[in-house]
Amino acid sequence: MVEQLSSSDSRTTWAGRERLAGLLDALESGLVERRRELRMALLAALAAEHTLLIGPPGTAKSELARRLQRAFGDVRYFERLLTRFTVPEELFGPLSISALEQDRYERHVAGFLPDASIAFIDEVFKANSAILNALLTLLNEREFDNGAGRIACPLISVIGATNTVPEDEVGEAFLDRFLMLVPVVPVSEDGFLALLAMPTGVNLDVRVAPLDKAERAALAEAAENVALEPLVGFLLAELRAWMVAQACYVSDRRWVKIVHVLRTAAASEGRSVVSRWDLGLLPCCVSADAQVQHAVSDWLLDRLGVGVRCLPERLPRVVEAFEAQLLAEREANDLDYDESGRLRFSPEALAGEVGDAKGGAGALRMTAARKRRYGQTHIDARVGQIDEALSRMCDYDAELATQVRDFEAFEAASLWIEPGFLRLVRSGLDASGARLRDLRARLLAARAGFEALPRLLPDPGTAPDPVPHPVLTTD
Incomplete structure (x- = not known):
């Protein structure tokens, strides 16, 4: 299960956006052009969701995960690089010899993924299907099958990283466990100059005031009480239909999680209603394909700021x-x-035309x-x-x-x-x-x-038929 964050854990309420603004400034210190990636990962974690970073090696994906861990106080961090030779023991812990002696197949999970709150798994799709299937339950239900029973895991969020996303059935099911799908690209030309100007090595000495369990509980409670602006539901339904027409499948589970992360975003900024502008988060939530994300962004820009029924066209x-x-x-x-x-x-008003010989005697037309x-x-x-x-x-x-x-x-x-x-x-x-x-x-x-039309006197009192045009409504 997700780490329990009930109101009984805290006597305080959510401190508001200023708390997060200071935290984000500290976490972004020393990073070049990674604002979007870090903020999407932190927002996903605050909503108890996972993030997948998609991009080539050497683009600070692991550094982003380590910084995310610093945003949470008193949590255990786990990190592992997967290959096709990775065995379950590397992720879930070694088998318990004492349990085997008693005919039980159990693992020592302390210090491994089932015991972690924040985790970074590099090259997540390179593991074999047995490991991926075991991860499905852990990521979604926050439970791990250990022997004959299931144990609850304190997992808050997993940051996954990959160069490419496979299209096989197991890969698609595993991908659906990651709500935030964030492309990571090398820095731009301007960013490259800033990168070269940085001190040698990665700046790991980032001092932050991490969020404690009570603050996260307060934010989670505030998010549950956030409502949706009516237009938001309309646009989500319209986008869902558009995605279907584009042959881009988005699961019902993902739509539900999208609404939850929108509520979390609103609550974190001290709002009680999800605004239409929050929908700017959607591109990273609906597809791992960068081109589809750009298309969704364009789709949103065509609609945001426009009345639903009084269409500008x-x-x-x-x-x-x-x-x-x-x-x-x-x-x-x-x-x-x-x-x-x-x-x-x-x-000036007299005009005459005389017919030619074929027309016989000419006729005067006036x-x-x-x-x-x-x-x-x-x-x-x-x-x-x-x-x-x-x-x-x-x-x-x-x-x-x-x-x-x-x-x-x-x-x-x-x-x-x-x-x-x-x-x-x-x-x-x-x-x-x-x-x-x-x-x-x-x-x-x-x-x-x-x-200014010329007047006819006296007025015959005749009204014309209305000029036909599209009906304007603002209801």
Whole structure:
């Protein structure tokens, strides 16, 4: 079972994000371009989940695991590199000779994985299927089959590392035990220069004030009381359907764990509700494939900051419908009659065409037209329909402004979301605001255009059919 962290273990409540902010700053000291990897691993551990680091050798994966262990006070740490020659004794402990003498098949687990709270297992997929199958129960249930019985394990979190993820059935089942699937790449050019400037050797002397059992219990209790913003559930369901359409399988168990880690993230920052912005954690939770993670990130950026039912793509179509109607009414012509009911002609309005020899005697064709005029009732109807659209657009503008304020508050307190993702969300919100202002200006111009149409006196009192356009709702 997961290490028991009940409220009876502590008289205190969760201290809040500042406690974690200081801890993260200390843990990241001396690391180059490993902020995201370390924070995802710590968040997973706080939610009692596991992390898989996927990347080439020499990218500080083991160092990340050792630093994670320093975040927890009074815990046992276990580390092992697996190969195809690894035997169970190396992970689970040697067989007990005294137990064998009594016809019991038991292991001495003290000092080995079943006795550890934080563990790092390098090249996790290189072990044979027997070891991987034994690890399945240990990782998921926190129990180990030792002889004829099962023993509870104090395991908080395992950091696994691998160069590649196999696609066999056992490998997929084992992969599903790791909630955070974090690609690790070599440092960038700028990061490389910073890496070369570091003192020789890895800085292991990192001084941190680790989280004790009481603090972790308080955070776990706070996470249980965190609710989901309604939009979060909607987006999770939509993403699940999208993943199915992309032939990317995500197990029901993983979706449940994703919600738990979202609640933990919110609670750790002192919030009682999971926000839509917390969904920036999802790419690392749904797939081990870096390309799929980028696609999920793009999918989220297309939706974050957007009202569920007042979709932005409707707004240009509404404006375009009014602009097209205005153009048609401006260019419409009517025959011009005088007071006696006869066509009124002017030299400019007189046009004649004489048929050629094949047409026989020529026929004079005469037309007289003027720009169509509109009654006040007609113009009032058009302006009224635009005013209704402007009102709905103002509602959306207010909703967008609320989302911007919400995002700004989230961004200021965020511990876990990658800054690059937050910058893209901010850019999307700014672009939505600019787009909305442009569409509003165009709609106001169309309104002025309808008001400037030539008047027909007296007003016949005839109202036109409404301009057809997509319905705007903000409900």
